[in-house]
Amino acid sequence: MTSRADDLVARTRAFIDAHVIPVEDESDGDVAAAGGEQLRLQLQQRARAEGVFAPHAPREFGGLGLGMEQRAPVFEAAGRSLFGPMALNINAPDEGNLHLLDRVAAGAQRERYLAPLARGEQRSAFAMTEPPPGAGSDPNALRTLARRDGDGWVINGRKKFITGADGAGFFIVMARTSGEPDSPAAPRCSSCRRDATGSASRGM
16 A cells, blocks of 8 residues: 555544544444434544545545545445444445446536535435346346436336435436346446435335
């Protein structure tokens, strides 16, 4: 690692020890009991002040812009606490969705989806799993269909066990754009606002 990465790992460990683990211990690791969304915002504000927030996010949106090799030990340091990834804005599915959007989103998509996610202003969800006989982890089994409609896409299908659905500002939805279920898929990741999904969340 570089000296910069070493320093960030050390500061992340210190931040976790001083500001995150004590909160976790008080609530016995229960995020909701510790404050839920309000706790997330408070810890992330503190992480910004300590210079350890969003190590993976693009600099243009307030992140530290670390590459894969540099960010891995930082993630490991944050992972010493159950609340650590949330505090640094690297928890699932936001971390993976942010990485995906940074790679493929362009123009207005970066401002609409990537920017608020990177800054911790919104959380995101990842919708892959479908009710039987739809997809679990195999995209070839996708039954959700995305079709072109003018300048946008219309998505038709059902999803369940959506990671991060509760409180998410937008969803990344896995859908096929051609072919039939159980044939090689042409999968597409579509970002859509929560209020555009026709979704309903139910607690379990």
